Every structure is written in C-alpha cells, then in structure tokens.
Amino acid sequence: MxxxxxxxxxxxxxxxxxxxxxxxxxxxxxxxxxxxxxxxxxxxxxxxxxxxxxxxxxxxxxxxxxxxxxxxxxxxxxxxxxxxxxxxxxxxxxxxxxxxxNVGLYSRKYKSFDELPSGATVAIANDPINAGRGLQLLAKAGLLTLKPGVGYKATEEDITANPKKLKLIQVEAVQLVRAYDDADLVQGYPAYIRLAKTFDPSSAILFDGLDHPxxxxxxxxxxxxxxxxxxxxxxxxxxxxxxxxxxxxxxxxxxxxxxxxx
Missing domain, CATH: 3.40.190.10 (Periplasmic binding protein-like II)
Known part of the structure; x- marks a missing residue:
C-alpha cells in the first residue's frame, strides 16, 4: 500500500x-x-x-x-x-x-455632425454588444436619443428620437473599416483601422473614451x-x-x- x-x-x-x-x-x-x-x-x-x-x-x-x-x-x-x-x-x-x-465615429465626407444630411447612412456593428456601444456613441453625439438606462444592451428598438432620420446599417465589427468609403458615418475601432491602413485612426469626429469602463x-x-x-x-x-x-x-x-x- x-x-x-x-x-x-x-x-x-x-x-x-x-x-x-x-x-x-x-x-x-x-x-x-x-x-x-x-x-x-x-x-x-x-x-x-x-x-x-x-x-x-x-x-x-x-x-x-x-x-x-x-x-x-x-x-x-x-x-x-x-x-x-x-x-x-x-x-x-x-x-x-x-x-x-477608444471607439469613434468616422466620416470620409463630413467634418462635423451638423454637416450630416437628413437620411444619412450610418454603419454600426451587427453583434448585440458592439451595436449597443455604437448606439450609445451616436447618442453621445446627439444624433439619437435612447430609452433611459438601456446602456450597452441598446438596440434599434430602444431609439426614441432620430431627428436626422439616420439609416442604420449593421456590419460585422471587424469589417466596419470597409464601410468607410460607402457610408456617411461609421462606428470605427482604431486598432482595426490601423491594421487596414486605409485612413487615420485618430480622425474620428468623436471618441467614447472611458465613458463606459x-x-x-x-x-x-x-x-x-x-x-x-x-x-x-x-x-x-x-x-x-x-x-x-x-x-x-x-x-x-x-x-x-x-x-x-x-
């Protein structure tokens, strides 16, 4: 034993x-x-x-x-x-x-949100979590209003106001960089933008920073x-x-x- x-x-x-x-x-x-x-x-x-x-x-x-x-x-x-x-x-x-x-809102055509026309196309992530982050960023920009308290779980159904009548297009998050040439405004991830080498990752009109730790x-x-x-x-x-x-x-x-x- x-x-x-x-x-x-x-x-x-x-x-x-x-x-x-x-x-x-x-x-x-x-x-x-x-x-x-x-x-x-x-x-x-x-x-x-x-x-x-x-x-x-x-x-x-x-x-x-x-x-x-x-x-x-x-x-x-x-x-x-x-x-x-x-x-x-x-x-x-x-x-x-x-x-x-940081995640930002980028545009090839416009330098400010005020320049965005009515009906502008906006590309955001298509997965539930990163889409919510994109919607929160659009709300921070004053382009949308969301239901109070929805946070990162926000969906398009939680939009309570869309004064510019933005048309949201959902794209796989890692592919958003490719939407830069087509959409009027794009939710962008600097790391993937840097890898793609297509435009300046620091050129966002607005970043979210540590708003959401x-x-x-x-x-x-x-x-x-x-x-x-x-x-x-x-x-x-x-x-x-x-x-x-x-x-x-x-x-x-x-x-x-x-x-x-x-």
Missing part, C-alpha cells in the same frame, strides 16, 4: 511539474497581437514559456478556451463575455483587466485556472513591463487607456 501511495505521489508531482513547465497558451485576435508578442518575448527572458495563438474571428477564442485548447484569451470586454457565456452555456470568467480601446478588454479564463502561477506572472508582465507599455503605445498611440490603472 505504501508503495502504491508513493507511486501515485510521484506521478502527481510529475504531472504538476509538467504542467508548470508547459507553455501558457494565450489566445487573441490581430488587434491585440503585437503588444502581446512583446509580453511573450519579455516572459521568455524571465523563464516563462508562453505561446500566442491568433484567431481570425470573435467566436473561436472562447470555444477554444472552453475546450481547454488554450489557457486564457484576450480580446473581449465584460458585456461581450456575458453574452457569449449565455449563448454557449459556458462559465468563462474575467481574470484581470487589460486596455480599453465596462468595455475594458479582459484576460479571460476557465474557473479552474484562477490559481495558475504562470498566468499571474504573465499578466504582471503585460501590465507592468516598460517594454510592453512601449509596444502598447506604438500600436495604439493615444487611443487607449490602461484599464488596470483606472
């Missing part, structure tokens, strides 16, 4: 050592990849192995995380996570805050990973390394804030 216990103990120690030595797998999307690459390199210098897995859509990172194929993902804010958990029946949770990217991008995990020491070390590097902060500044300019400092 003692021999069996000793064998099991050795096996457990071996498994623990292997897990600790295994690379931390971090899932993300193109908009956040470059600063994360800097964090991965910095982690390597400190003896922490990290593998970055880049996804091309906003569904696969959570599917992969829930399946255990990656250890953490970094691409979504709390409203998106809440909606994703409800839709998929998962229980993923936020571990630590990252940055918040719920949009801080989160490091998201499965509940059983909250005590993973590799994860704690990597997040500390991301949030506090001067090298990573320089990469964030280079990638985002002034169009972001550090959510962990708010």
């Amino acid at each position: 003692n021999k069996l216990i000793a064998t099991l103990a050795l096996g457990l120690l071996s498994l623990t050592a292997h897990a600790a030595d295994a690379p931390l797998k971090v899932g993300t999307t193109a908009a956040f990849a470059i600063p994360l690459e800097a964090a991965v390199e910095e982690a390597g210098k400190q003896g922490l192995k990290v593998e970055l897995v880049e996804f091309t859509d906003w569904i696969a990172p959570n599917v992969s995380l829930a399946a255990g194929d990656i250890d953490v993902n970094y691409f979504q804010h709390i409203p998106f996570l809440t909606n994703a958990n409800a839709a998929a029946g998962t229980h993923l949770e936020s571990y630590a805050p990252g940055i918040i990217n 719920e949009y801080v991008i989160q490091f998201v995990i499965r509940p059983d990973h909250k005590n993973d020491p590799r994860l704690a070390k990597f997040i500390d590097i991301y949030q506090h390394s001067p090298v990573v902060r320089a990469a964030l500044d280079k990638a985002n300019g002034k169009l972001y804030q550090a959510g962990w400092e708010k």
Whole structure:
C-alpha cells in the first residue's frame, strides 16, 4: 500500500511539474497581437514559456478556451463575455483587466455632425454588444436619443428620437473599416483601422473614451485556472513591463487607456 501511495505521489508531482513547465497558451485576435508578442518575448527572458495563438474571428477564442485548447484569451470586454457565456452555456470568467480601446465615429465626407444630411447612412456593428456601444456613441453625439438606462444592451428598438432620420446599417465589427468609403458615418475601432491602413485612426469626429469602463478588454479564463502561477506572472508582465507599455503605445498611440490603472 505504501508503495502504491508513493507511486501515485510521484506521478502527481510529475504531472504538476509538467504542467508548470508547459507553455501558457494565450489566445487573441490581430488587434491585440503585437503588444502581446512583446509580453511573450519579455516572459521568455524571465523563464516563462508562453505561446500566442491568433484567431481570425470573435467566436473561436472562447470555444477554444472552453475546450481547454488554450489557457486564457484576450480580446473581449465584460458585456461581450456575458453574452457569449449565455449563448454557449459556458462559465468563462474575467481574470484581470487589460486596455480599453477608444471607439469613434468616422466620416470620409463630413467634418462635423451638423454637416450630416437628413437620411444619412450610418454603419454600426451587427453583434448585440458592439451595436449597443455604437448606439450609445451616436447618442453621445446627439444624433439619437435612447430609452433611459438601456446602456450597452441598446438596440434599434430602444431609439426614441432620430431627428436626422439616420439609416442604420449593421456590419460585422471587424469589417466596419470597409464601410468607410460607402457610408456617411461609421462606428470605427482604431486598432482595426490601423491594421487596414486605409485612413487615420485618430480622425474620428468623436471618441467614447472611458465613458463606459465596462468595455475594458479582459484576460479571460476557465474557473479552474484562477490559481495558475504562470498566468499571474504573465499578466504582471503585460501590465507592468516598460517594454510592453512601449509596444502598447506604438500600436495604439493615444487611443487607449490602461484599464488596470483606472
């Protein structure tokens, strides 16, 4: 019996050592990849192995995380996570805050909202969460009035006033940059605009900034990973390394804030 216990103990120690030595797998999307690459390199210098897995859509990172194929993902804010958990029946949770990217209203044709004609076309995101953010931004601009208290859950049905009779067109969020040449006004994400290299990401007529801190991008995990020491070390590097902060500044300019400092 003692021999069996000793064998099991050795096996457990071996498994623990292997897990600790295994690379931390971090899932993300193109908009956040470059600063994360800097964090991965910095982690390597400190003896922490990290593998970055880049996804091309906003569904696969959570599917992969829930399946255990990656250890953490970094691409979504709390409203998106809440909606994703409800839709998929998962229980993923936020571990630590990252940055918040400003979202803006852009126009190729007009320099101010006053110039927008009656019946102007406005492209906003087509998913429930980012559409709500776009509607809130339009309300901040004074172009729409929404029902009180709807917040990020706002839909077109919550519009109570549309004095310019704006025509809303819903487009996949990562594709909004392509609507810039066709629509009169576009909800835009500077990170994707910068990747597309089609126009100046700082040229928005209006940004939302930290009006809605719920949009801080989160490091998201499965509940059983909250005590993973590799994860704690990597997040500390991301949030506090001067090298990573320089990469964030280079990638985002002034169009972001550090959510962990708010």
